[in-house]
Amino acid sequence: MSVSQLNEAHEKDNGVAVDRLIDLTSADMDQVNDLILSRADSHVEMVPQLARYLIEAGGKRLRPMLTLASAHVLGNASGNQIKYAAAVEFMHNATLLHDDVVDESDMRRGKPAARKVWGNQASVLVGDFLLGQAFMMMVEAGSLDALDVLSRAAAVIAEGEVLQLAKAGNEDTSEADYMQIIGAKTAKLFEAATEVGVMAGGGSGEKRQAMARYGFELGLAFQLVDDVLDYGLGVGLGKNVGDDLREGKMTLPIILALKDGSELERKTILNALGQEDADDSVVSNVRTILNRRGALEETMSRAHQHVEKAQAALMELPTSLHRDILADVALFCVQRAY
């Protein structure tokens, strides 16, 4: 099945899966949204202005919804999931602010990136503020175990970003390097989101591990798809097609095509990688090679494998409405980027 057929086949079902997740978490999510707004506040005007600009630009708040749904999967959520979910979203937004500075991104969520409006300096500092606030909320929730999960995630995410930076434009980047990078920079926060969620629902031991594994596999799938979307399937997502290529990011489609491509194809790709001002025709030429070598399809296929692993992890939990919806959401995540 081609990528576009895959997209088409699941589009309808998956919209429904996310709508069900939204419905399922809406009561908790109202509290999370209130908490997010109040904790993004500060007597220093520029802080809430910048933070809200990013936060209110939306995104579907997938990560906090995952935390909330995970908290209810065992049927006895403590209430701590509200603070955990807000903390996870703050960590995510802090990462976005710093990433946009690191990647020199112009756009985020369909609007000019915060750094284009307030500058790199304020973006770095407000990211730090949000991280501090995230930890304050975690401390208030009062669980050292959950704090351990999130502080570890913060360090691992940063390590993943550094590794990605170190590997930028490096044609020797292996598939294993790539999996290590996306495991750290993306999947670790999904893992933390679902892990602290189920912990707020009284989950421990194998159940906690299963929910952590679900989040991690889902995060891998999510990033694999994101890296496919960057080559042109993600029109209208507020992302610039070809950004990864221009930034020299060694994503799986590139790694696969470099492995299988002809000398000429390899040369075309390597010339384009990291070319900051690469125009549409350059991106289009690379995309043609990626398609010809089946690199986008193969990447999508691997994403589906990780979705299956995510769903298998859920099977270790007792059956419930929340569990079923999380299983469907995993499939949705390979279809759309947030």
Added chain:
Amino acid sequence: MSVSQLNEAHEKDNGVAVDRLIDLTSADMDQVNDLILSRADSHVEMVPQLARYLIEAGGKRLRPMLTLASAHVLGNASGNQIKYAAAVEFMHNATLLHDDVVDESDMRRGKPAARKVWGNQASVLVGDFLLGQAFMMMVEAGSLDALDVLSRAAAVIAEGEVLQLAKAGNEDTSEADYMQIIGAKTAKLFEAATEVGVMAGGGSGEKRQAMARYGFELGLAFQLVDDVLDYGLGVGLGKNVGDDLREGKMTLPIILALKDGSELERKTILNALGQEDADDSVVSNVRTILNRRGALEETMSRAHQHVEKAQAALMELPTSLHRDILADVALFCVQRAY
């Protein structure tokens, strides 16, 4: 007494005060240094390279030494002070990495700033890594109260930096604004350092508050002196004279001189503020005005007032060798910048 006379008068005594602090904390500090090195490590090569470049450049590690001395002030340190001290130093180094990006600094601790060697991108990300590691160590120490102190400090420090950025070059910046900025960006971490220190030594209630107040007042004094040193007393400290002026920072010497200065003096200062390529003669002209208006002396005099408040706070604790050395160290801190 002029600034240079003040310097001269205390130079000898204060060197001794810090040497005594170093001796006093050396057994603990060996453990802290080991912990710092091991926690700056990562399988991602660039992380320890960059982190160690900064960490090993030195600085006297004043903040962790304050944590250690504060832990022993009541005579029954738990051992947690080792992790707290390392966490405080990591938070400080994370802040330095981000500040140097924000300020576009070229030098730090007498060497090219990390961002000049590894770039802004890696500096932002390794700062994030160190912050994550700081929280992991705090979690391991297992005190939610201490975590509360440090997570709050992280958020407040970032707010202070944003406020400083928002006020850069703004001639209406008041003394109150300035005190708010340095309270947040500098004094808050000194406060946290001594507060978690005494907590590791079993301090609570009024004793904990007194040590927090000591740290905060000491931090204010430290920053006031730092802002004087930027106008030329700090030769050999690895700092570029005039950096604050070039960055448009509204420090107290500038605020005082703008208040008292003639129209011509005000104009000279305002023209120079934020002039990125201001040469030595521009800085020298501003310094002449600051001296003529007594702005540097007045700033030093205020620093001494805060040292006195810091020392007064210590008097609420039982007498001890550690307490006496901390009192002397406060005086030292107004003499030298680290």
